[in-house]
Amino acid sequence: ETGVTQSPTHLIKTRGQQVTLRCSSQSGHNTVSWYQQALGQGPQFIFQYYREEENGRGNFPPRFSGLQFPNYSSELNVNALELDDSALYLCASSLLKDTGELFFGEGSRLTVL
């Protein structure tokens, strides 16, 4: 148990739809990172939020966006879903933004049909 919880655990959407994924970070952690893990691949960095502001972004298009709330929980939003967006979306929290010690949630499995 890492103390990081994600919801929903599984969901199915169709192309063009929008999705919101949620993450509650470990108590006391002010930094949340989001990763996309396609089948058979390692996690790919989407972006990081530190104290409610985006603090770094990977190679993902603008239709991937996020929020971090005052309690440090976070959302990942994906608009105009494409088939290739099907993946496991992982949220990870950390105590500091410049440390690599991440605590991952179990992920949200998104299937786009």
Add this chain to the structure above:
Amino acid sequence: TQLLEQSPQFLSIQEGENLTVYCNSSSVFSSLQWYRQEPGEGPVLLVTVVTGGEVKKLKRLTFQFGDARKDSSLHITAAQPGDTGLYLCAALLYSGAGSYQLTFGKGTKLSVIP
């Protein structure tokens, strides 16, 4: 091109055997991390190696960081079915403006057969 190359991609062995998996790069890193991910779960940090040539042990798992800090290996002695999972290496990279991101390899999928 993949920054971190992991090999082998897949490994299936019998319980009790030893194995080594590798994480290689042409870049120099200040540290490397190893994670294990079981099906349906997120990755869990096993170890961070920082010093070139460093060896760390975690029960039956031995991690080594290359002298030049470009590569790392994970050796498992007397593998057990509970070792089954995806082993990922990762490096923390500075991406500007005070931002860091953890970059992962594709992983080695290990199956230990009873």
